[in-house]
Amino acid sequence: MQKEDQLSLFPAPEADRPPADMQRLYLIDAMALAYRAHYVFISRPLVNTKGQNTSATYGFTISLLKLIEDHGMDYMAVVFDAGGEEGTFREAIYEEYKAHREPPPEDLLANLPWIKEIVRALDIPVIEEPGVEADDVIGTLARKAETYGVDVLIVSPDKDFLQLLSPHISLYKPSRRGETFDLITIETFRETYGLEPPQFIDVLALMGDPSDNVPGVPGIGEKTAVQLIRQYGSVENLLAHANEVKGKRAREGLLNHREDALLSKRLVTIRTDVPLSIRWETFHRARPDLPRLLQLFQELEFDSLVRRIREGGLARITNGEAALAEALEEAAAPSFDFGPYEPLEVYDPEKADYRIVRNQQQLDELIAQLDGLERLAIDTETTSTEAMWASLVGIAFSWDKGQGYYVPTPLPDGTPTEVVVKRLAPILQRAQRKVGQNLKYDLVVLARHGVEVPPPYFDTMVAHYLIAPEEPHNLDVLARQYLRYQMVSIAELIGSGRDQKSMRDVSIEEVGPYACEDTDIALQLAEVLAAELDRLGLRHIAETMEFPLIEVLADMERTGVCIDRNVLREIGAQLEAELHKLEAKIFEIAGVTFKIGSPQQLADVLFNRLGLKPRGRTSTGKLSTRESVLQELATQHPLPGLVLDWRHLAKLKSTYVDGLESLVHPETGRIHTTFNQTVTATGRLSSSNPNLQNIPVRTEMGREIRRAFVPRPGWKLLSADYVQxxxxxxxxxxxxxxxxxxxxxxxxxxxxxxxxxxxxxxxxxxxxxxxxxxxxxxxxxxxxxxxxxxxxxxxxxxxxxxxxxxxxxxxxxxxxxxxxxxxxxxxxxxxxxxxxxxxxxxxxxxxxxxxxxxxxxxxxxxxIQGTQADMIKLAMVHIYHRLQQERRQAKMLLQVHDELVFEVPPEEVEPVRRLVEEEMKQALPLEGVPIEVDIGVGDNWLDAH
Missing domain, CATH: 1.10.150.20 (5' to 3' exonuclease, C-terminal subdomain)
Incomplete structure (x- = not known):
């Protein structure tokens, strides 16, 4: 009988007292550790020869074995969320609880059965209780064990467990770096927060949790919440004195969202009274099933783990050499190896030579060192992730491993930013190769501060995109993967969420090492990735297409495009009228009025009133009404198709009509979309803020949106589109x-x-x-x-x-x-x-x-799609350089799928038309098939297209 079968998870009489040797109980939050394991390997997923992604299983197993080896866990349990269609009691309290949370990645879900099998083979109980969450089961077990004087250690990164801390209950939280765990006790909690653990429930209630759709109180983040609970003791008392709260945002939030605060408190409170009948001996990890464990490791192709068992490296886990020998006789050696586990390096100020430039003399000395270098890594620190809205905080440089200089702007001695930038401009404008991560961002920021940074470039983000297009390309991920180095997280400097600071508010003593590390790591990665590009035969694409495209996209982002606000408002009125017509049709067919945008109400109409057959459920067990479901149902009934049409128009209105006007830049009066070079796996560009790739061209209202995009006064828009x-x-x-x-x-x-x-x-x-x-x-x-x-x-x-x-x-x-x-x-x-x-x-x-x-x-x-992407990217690079060589005023503004849009003065329309057509046709010739380009000119994008 498996151990979870011995846990009767329903009301039952009190169990016997724990065994005398059960002095400590470890409770593992399974899903939290599984998620962590999955994302640790997200940049280099472990895929066995059967094509199965085993990342989460491997990472979870490594962490679990390390915990057992390091801490001698004799009594423990691994607790999972039960899932299922019935949901949990929190959804009964609040229907929208977790309603917007993305379902777990498919690869992670596929790993859960393996994880459970490994846990069982280790003779550890797997606990899943319907109707509650794993947190509630852990909370109940912890409180129950505490009553018998047993020390409990909860293993989880989830801060919600802080509310359970007591003299007998502590938290093992995975650290930010490496594979270690930080111990949080009631004493360390009190030192950190100045509160008692139960009061952390009130803190969580005020903060809310967007990932779980816990509303919280607008205007209150963790820091403010802690201060308020220190002062008032509880949410209830705080609400009673809401008028006394000094901060305007917090005060208004409390006054206007009283019920949200009380509801949130109920949602974030971990239950400790789940009816569980506990047989304490089932928590004793006494008899691991070694033949099964080895079989699982072989099936999953975890050769390094099998080797550790064979070499006696898991003797403590396997409970003796005799059991190990017996297991080895039944096991055959596998043939796949993921390699040894390696610890990560971290920033060491004793080893790294990172310096901060504090005055003009030191700036002059740095400039002398930079003069004549063949390559230079650069990175800007700014006040925003949006380059067109960012203010320069500083610039970092590196040209050798383990070394970096940070130049704050302004300098600590009072030298203003414009003087610093002007002094550095000649260095940045030289033709040496610039190295960096996401250089396009730096080019836009520096250009807005008066400095053009010419090619050649080596962008580590773009290089890795070519090498592994579907993996993450963040600098910290690449550092872990290729250099076995854990970088300082930006969250450590500026925080996150509602309480996030601006980089301008962080001391240069903290920003300096962080910025220097960015350039140092980018420089080191450039060597590794260049070799990888050569090995894969991708260097020519990088040097002739992707790296030169950085300059083109940076110029397009800075230029932006004009919007006619009057046309936008006119289109908005049309969309509003169309939406009302659709709503009337939908209500007529449904035979009832309802909130079309509500998945729950729509599901009720489709599956209860109309009797259509459900096509799946959400991660919380509710009947799904996602787009793919409605598309399938539209073949059987007219209502789902009309709802899809309604959603399409509603999205057009909210995203483009209501949203575009708010994106107009106050300095330029234009919209500056961000072109993403490293997102799509096919090589295509995408755009964001706004996403211009998603403006539909196959519907009348979608095309109408293009009418609002116009040239500067007196100029024309020219649209060039590859034909089929x-x-x-x-x-x-x-x-x-x-x-x-x-x-x-x-x-x-x-x-x-x-x-x-x-x-x-x-x-x-x-x-x-x-x-x-x-x-x-x-x-x-x-x-x-x-x-x-x-x-x-x-x-x-x-x-x-x-x-x-x-x-x-x-x-x-x-x-x-x-x-x-x-x-x-x-x-x-x-x-x-x-x-x-x-x-x-x-x-x-x-x-x-x-x-x-x-x-x-x-x-x-x-x-097919990737070749098209290569073709238009080459065309963009060639057209950009031709326009410069011929000293044209025309500017490339947009790239959307197969189309390029230009802003052209009237006298240049014909020569630019010929230039664009030539370069688009010649960019990547096709054997035996002619390439056609459709070019139009007009006073707005719709007319030109």
Whole structure:
């Protein structure tokens, strides 16, 4: 009988007293440690030869074994959230509790069964209790053990457990750095907060928790909450004296959100009375199942762990050499090794030569050292993550390992920022290679302060994006992965959340080492990543495309684009009217009025009133109404499709009509979107604040939004758009004769496809047939399934499958090419664009059908979409340099998918039109397939497009 079966998790009589040798009980918060383990390996996931991501299991196991070895844990339990459809008592109290939390990553969820099996093999009970959270089970067990004088150590990074601290209950919290755990006791808590542990419930209630959707009180962060509870003792007493609170934001928050504060207190209070029938002996880790443990490690291909057991490295865990020998006889050696565990280095002021420039003399000495260097790492410290809104706080430099200089602006001796920047400008304007992390940000900031920083560049973020496009590219992650170094976290300097400070408010003694470390680590990473680019054959893409593009994007971000606010308001009124019409239709079909934006109310209408079959649940057990569900239901009933249309218009209004006006820069009067070079795995650019890539062009109202984008007075907007470029790339790469011929003859590709698929002459193709052929054209090359095509066409799956089969027969060259891409991915583990940009496909051989199917779609999508991305990026670089060489006033403003938008003075319209068309066509020629560019000019983006 497994140990969790011996724990009767329902009301039962009091159990016997704990054994005499049970002096200490360890309670492990399983999900918190599993999440931590998953994200520790997020930059370099552990994927075994079966295609399974085992990161969370490996990290969790390493942490658990280390805890057992270091602390001799004889009595312990691992507590999981039970999950399930019924939810927890907190959702009964507050329906929106955790309503907006993202579900756990699929890879993490897939690891949970393995983690539980390993825990069981170690003879540790796995506890899961429906209706409550793991915190409540841990709280109940801790309080119960405390009554018998047992010391309890809760192992979790969750601060909520601080409310349970007592002379017998402590917290083991994973430290920020390395793999150690910090011990938090009631004494250290009192020293830190000046409160008693139960009062931390009140602190949590005031702070709220956005991740769990605990409302809290607006205007109150942790620091303010602690001060208020120190003064008033509890939330209830604080609310009774809310008028006395000095801070305006906190006072108004308390007066206007009294019920939220009281509700939040109920939500954050950990229950300690969950009815559990405890048999204390089940917590005794007495008889590990070593054959099962070794079997699991072999199945998961954790060779280093098997080797540690074989070499006696886990003798304490395995309880003796005899048991170990017996297990080894039953185990065969695996063949995969993740390598040894290595501790991380951290900043050591005794080793690192990091200096702060404090006066003009030291600045002159630094400039003399910088003069003539062939490469220089730079990093700016500022007051904002948005470059166009940031004020310069300082600049750091490094040119050798372990060394760095930080120049505050202004200098401590009073030298103003503009003087400091002017003195440094000649150094920054030289042609030596600039090294850094996310250099585009630094280029924009420095340009706004009067300094242009020319190429060549080596950007560590961009370099790693080429090497591993789907992994995180943060500097601290790269430092851990490649240098085994743990950087100082920015949160340690400026905090986080509501109480986050500006970098301007941090002393230069703290900022200096932090900034120098950034440049030092970037410099070290540049060498490692350059070698990796060479090894993978990616250096030419970096040097000819991605690194030169940094300068182009920086210039586009600084330039920005004009918005006509009157047009925005006019579009807003139109959208409001359309939304009212849709609402009326929805209510008429539903037979009841309801809040369309409420997932709960919509679910009630769809599944209870209309009787539609549910298609899944949320992470909290509620019936799902997400977009994919509504798309599927739209094939069966008109209401889900209308709701999708309503959501589309509501998002347009909130994001672009209501949102764009607030983004106009007060200095320039223009909107400055941020172009993200290292986000999409295919190589495409994305944009944010605002996201211009998501303005829909296939709907009338989406196109209307473009009418609000205008040039400066007297100028024109020029839009240049590749025509059906992805299908042309598919024709070139696949060599399909029918597809090539259609493009060579200048046929309408969707009509030509419809004629072949539906077996009718082109002149007989109906608009509906052309529409369906267009969906097939843009879906099949990306691995769309019959189910996915049926959703787009709102037809039956059978009909969609017939369309796919007809397409495959009509274009056999395409079919063979797509199969070839999948086979290549299976053999080498990645696919490539025409220029050699890579995307790895780790799940291409996965046993799980859903994972494998997704990987196959990636394998056929990336070479086509990635080649298009390479083509337009090369065009951008070439056009930018041509405009400079010809001394044109025209400016490149936007890049959206296959389109480039320029702001052009009237006298330059024709020469710039020719220049843009030439460079876009010549950027990346396709064998046997012509490239076409559609160019328009107008007084706004819609007219130009």
């Amino acid at each position: 470029i992805e299908l042309r790339i598919l024709a070139a790469l696949s060599g399909d004769e029918a597809l090539r011929q259609a493009f060579l003859e200048g046929q309408d590709i969707h009509t030509a496809t419809a004629a072949r698929v539906f077996k009718v002459p082109p002149e007989k193709v109906t608009p509906e047939q052309r529409r369906r052929a267009k969906m097939v054209n843009y879906g099949i090359p990306y691995g769309i399934s019959a189910w996915g095509l049926a959703q787009r066409l709102r037809c039956s799956t059978r009909e969609a499958q017939q369309l796919i089969e007809e397409y495959q027969r009509a274009f056999p060259g395409v079919t063979r090419f797509l199969h070839r891409l999948i086979e290549t991915a299976r053999q080498q583990g990645y696919v490539e664009t025409l220029l050699g940009r890579r995307r790895y496909v780790p799940n291409i051989n996965a046993r799980n059908r859903a994972e494998r199917s997704m990987a196959e779609r990636i394998a056929v999508n990336m070479p």
